[in-house]
Amino acid sequence: MPTRAPGRPAAPPSAPMRHRRRGVRSPLLHRLDVKGSPYAYIAPFFLLFCAFGLFPLAYTAWVSLHEWTLLSDTQTFIGVGNFSTLFQDEYFWNATFNTLSIGILSTVPQLMLAIWLAHLLNRPLRAQTFLRITLLLPNVTSVVAVVVIFSQLFGRDFGLINWVLSWFGAGSVDWAAGTATSHVAISVMIMWRWTGYNTLIYLAAMQAVPRELYEAATIDGANGFTQLRKITIPMIKPTIVFTVIVSTIGAMQILAEPLLFGATTGSGGMITGGPDRQFQTLALYIYEHGFTNFDFGYASAASWVMFVFVVLVAGINYLFTRRSAGGLR
Amino acid sequence: MGSLRPRFLTSIIATAVLTLGVAACGGDAGNTDGAKTAASGPAEKVKLTIGLFGDFGYKPLYEEYKKTHPNVEVVERVSQFEDHHNNLIKRLATNAGAADIEAIEVGYISTFTATPARFHNLKEFGLEKRQADYLDWKWQQGVSKDGSALLGLGTDVGGLAMCYRKDLFKKAGLPDGRDEVSALWPTWEQYIETGKKFATGGVKGSSFVDSPGEIFRAMVNQAPIGYYDDQDNIIVASNADVKKAWDLSNQLSQNKLTARLAAFSPPWNTGFAKGSFATIICPAWMTGFIQEQAKDATGKWDIAAVPGGAGNSGGSHLTLPKQGKHAKEAAELIAFLTSPENQAKVFKEEGTFPSIPALYDDPEIQSFTKPFFGDAPIGKIYSDAAKALKPQHLGPKEAEVRTAIGNGLGRVEQGKQTPDEAWAQVLTDVGKIK
Numbered sequence: 198m199p200t201r202a203p204g205r206p207a208a209p210p211s212a213p214m215r216h217r218r219r220g221v222r223s224p225l226l227h228r229l230d231v232k233g234s235p236y237a238y239i240a241p242f243f244l245l246f247c248a249f250g251l252f253p254l255a256y257t258a259w260v261s262l263h264e265w266t267l268l269s270d271t272q273t274f275i276g277v278g279n280f281s282t283l284f285q286d287e288y289f290w291n292a293t294f295n296t297l298s299i300g301i302l303s304t305v306p307q308l309m310l311a312i313w314l315a316h317l318l319n320r321p322l323r324a325q326t327f328l329r330i331t332l333l334l335p336n337v338t339s340v341v342a343v344v345v346i347f348s349q350l351f352g353r354d355f356g357l358i359n360w361v362l363s364w365f366g367a368g369s370v371d372w373a374a375g376t377a378t379s380h381v382a383i384s385v386m387i388m389w390r391w392t393g394y395n396t397l398i399y400l401a402a403m404q405a406v407p408r409e410l411y412e413a414a415t416i417d418g419a420n421g422f423t424q425l426r427k428i429t430i431p432m433i434k435p436t437i438v439f440t441v442i443v444s445t446i447g448a449m450q451i452l453a454e455p456l457l458f459g460a461t462t463g464s465g466g467m468i469t470g471g472p473d474r475q476f477q478t479l480a481l482y483i484y485e486h487g488f489t490n491f492d493f494g495y496a497s498a499a500s501w502v503m504f505v506f507v508v509l510v511a512g513i514n515y516l517f518t519r520r521s522a523g524g525l526r
Numbered sequence: 527m528g529s530l531r532p533r534f535l536t537s538i539i540a541t542a543v544l545t546l547g548v549a550a551c552g553g554d555a556g557n558t559d560g561a562k563t564a565a566s567g568p569a570e571k572v573k574l575t576i577g578l579f580g581d582f583g584y585k586p587l588y589e590e591y592k593k594t595h596p597n598v599e600v601v602e603r604v605s606q607f608e609d610h611h612n613n614l615i616k617r618l619a620t621n622a623g624a625a626d627i628e629a630i631e632v633g634y635i636s637t638f639t640a641t642p643a644r645f646h647n648l649k650e651f652g653l654e655k656r657q658a659d660y661l662d663w664k665w666q667q668g669v670s671k672d673g674s675a676l677l678g679l680g681t682d683v684g685g686l687a688m689c690y691r692k693d694l695f696k697k698a699g700l701p702d703g704r705d706e707v708s709a710l711w712p713t714w715e716q717y718i719e720t721g722k723k724f725a726t727g728g729v730k731g732s733s734f735v736d737s738p739g740e741i742f743r744a745m746v747n748q749a750p751i752g753y754y755d756d757q758d759n760i761i762v763a764s765n766a767d768v769k770k771a772w773d774l775s776n777q778l779s780q781n782k783l784t785a786r787l788a789a790f791s792p793p794w795n796t797g798f799a800k801g802s803f804a805t806i807i808c809p810a811w812m813t814g815f816i817q818e819q820a821k822d823a824t825g826k827w828d829i830a831a832v833p834g835g836a837g838n839s840g841g842s843h844l845t846l847p848k849q850g851k852h853a854k855e856a857a858e859l860i861a862f863l864t865s866p867e868n869q870a871k872v873f874k875e876e877g878t879f880p881s882i883p884a885l886y887d888d889p890e891i892q893s894f895t896k897p898f899f900g901d902a903p904i905g906k907i908y909s910d911a912a913k914a915l916k917p918q919h920l921g922p923k924e925a926e927v928r929t930a931i932g933n934g935l936g937r938v939e940q941g942k943q944t945p946d947e948a949w950a951q952v953l954t955d956v957g958k959i960k
Contacts, residue, residue, distance in 0.1 A: 267616065267619040268641050349792075352793060354802070374940040460791065462791065462793065463737075463788045463797075464791075465788030465933070467608070469933055472935070472936025472939075473943075488612060489926075491619075
C-alpha cells in the first residue's frame, strides 16, 4: 500500500455558492494531489540525474562519434571510427582482461569472506558495536592512503610481505612487475576496503532471518556450517544479489588502485598500469586516453563500450546468483 | 519464470543508473583567488598564484619581492610533474582554474606554444627586451610556433653531468676522485664497462644506476636531433641516434646494472637515502633533488662529467595564462623571478642552473662549490655544460613518445621482452601517436 496524502476535510454543506463551485473542483485537485505529489517528491532526484547522469551519458555518446581533442577547437565527425579503432586495439582488450581478472580475484573471495564474517558476528557477542565499527573502518580510510600503504607492503626491495616470505625461503617477488602478482596485490587492496562493508550489509540481512529456523535446525542436529548453507544463504539471497551487482559494478570501474599502485611502486608506467600494461584496467585505459593524451573522442568511445560491458557483466551475475543460490521457496 | 523479465529489466536499468559515473568525469573546480582581492586604496592588494612542479626555490624571492611590492602576495601551488602539466592543459581548455603564472617544462613547452591563444603575449608587457639576456635557443623555446608571440621566459637549463656515490665506488674498487671517474667514461660504452666492473666489485644492495629511462633520455638529448624533425614529424623509427640510445640503455638492463627503480617513484626517492644506486644522470636541477632526498649523505655524492658530450635535460619557462585577473602584476613577477641575479640566487640554493649566458663567466658562479657534493665545483661543471649545449628541436607530443619508449625500456628491464620485441612494440605505439 503506497502512502497517501491525507484527504482534505469535506466542505460544509451550508457553504455559499462560491464555495460550492470550489467544492466541485476539489475532487479533481484531490486526485491530482494524490496521484501527482509522489512524482513531484521524487522529481529532484530525476532532474539532477538528467543534468549529471543522463546528459553526460548522451553527450559522451555524441563526443565518441568525433575526432575530438581537448586543445583543438575543431571537431570532425567520424561516425563509428573511434569504435572500430578501439575494437582493433589490443591494449583495450588487455585492459578488459585485466579488469575481469582483478574483478574476479577481488569480488569472489571478498563476498565469501564477508558472509563468513557476518555469520560469525551474527550471534550474541560482547562489544558488538565495537566489532562492527572496526569492520567499517577500512572503508572509511581514503583510497590513496590504502594504496600507498599497501604498495609499501608489496614493495620489492623493502616490503613487509617479501620480508615475511623470505622466512620461508621465497625469493623477493616483484609484485608490480608480474601480471598475476600485480592483480593479486590490487585485489587485496580492494578486499581490504570493501569486505567489512559487505559484512555489515549481510549482518543486517541475517538479523532479519527468523530465529525459529535456526532453533528447529539445531534440534534436527544441523551444525553451524549446514545452517549457514541451508538457512542463512537462501534467506538473505536478495541481499546477496544486491551486493554481487554492486560489487561487480565497482570492480569493473577500478581506477584509483592501479593508477596509484603504478605511481607508488617503482615499476614505471604509471598511466599505462605498468610498462607492459600488466595492470591497466578499463577505467585507467580511458584515463590514459582522455586525461593524459586528451583524445576525448576515443576515450568517450571506450567509456561507452565499458558501460555496455558493465551492464552485461552485472546482468550475467544477476542471473547467475539468482539461479544458483538455491532457495527455500 | 514469467516474472523474470520485468525484474531483470529493472535490474538492468538500476545497473545503468549506477554506472553513469563513468561518463560524468570530474572537472577541476575553478580557482577564484583573484576575485577576492579588495579594490580599496591606491596600492590594490593583489594575490598571485603560481603553479609549479616540485620546489623551484622561489620562496626567499617572494619575501624579497614583498619589500618592493608590499601589496602583492604570492601563493605557490605545487603538484607533481605529470599532474601539473596535464591539469594545466585541462584548465586552459576549460578556461578555468589556471594559476596566474604557470611553469612549463621543456618536454611540454611545444604542446603549449602550438596554441598561443590561451596565453598572454609577454611582448605586451615589454618583456621582449629580455631577449639579449638569454641563451638564444632557450628564448626560442618560449616563442609561439609562428614566431609572433612570446609565451614564456626561461628559468633554468639542465646541462648534463653524472652524479656518483664516492663511497660505493671506493668499496667496488673503482677510483673515486671526480677527475679519475670522469676519465673512466668519455663514452657511454665505457660507462657500461665501468658498470660491469662495479657489479663485480661486490657492493651489496647497490646497483650501478637507478634505471635505464633517464640515461636513455640523456643520450637522446645529446644527439643533434631527437624524436622530432624540424617539421614536427616523429622520426623515432628512422633516427639512428635514438636506436643507438635504445640499444645502449638496454645493455644496462641486460647486464643487470640497474636498480629497477623508475625515476620519481617513492622507492626511487628511498633509493637515494639507502644508496640503492651508485650513479645517476645529473642535470643541474637534479643536484637539489639529491640533496633533498639523501639528507644524511653529505659528502658521499660527487659530480663527474657525463659520458657522450653535452646535452640538455629539462628546464622550464614561466608563462602567463590569459585567465588570470592580474596580468600586469604577474608579468612583473615573472620578470623578477627570471632576472639574471635571481636565477643566480636560485642556482646557489636549489641547483637549477641559469639560462643567462652572461652569468656563466661570472666569477661568483664559476667558483661556486657545494659541501654536500664534497665541494665539487658545480658552478664550473654546469657552466661548461651549459656553454657546450646545442639546442634540439622538441615536438608537441614529446611526453607521449617518452612514455611509449620508457615502457619499452621497462619491459626489457623487467625481463618481459627481448630488446627487439620491445622495440617493435615501441614503434607500433609511437606510430599511433597523432
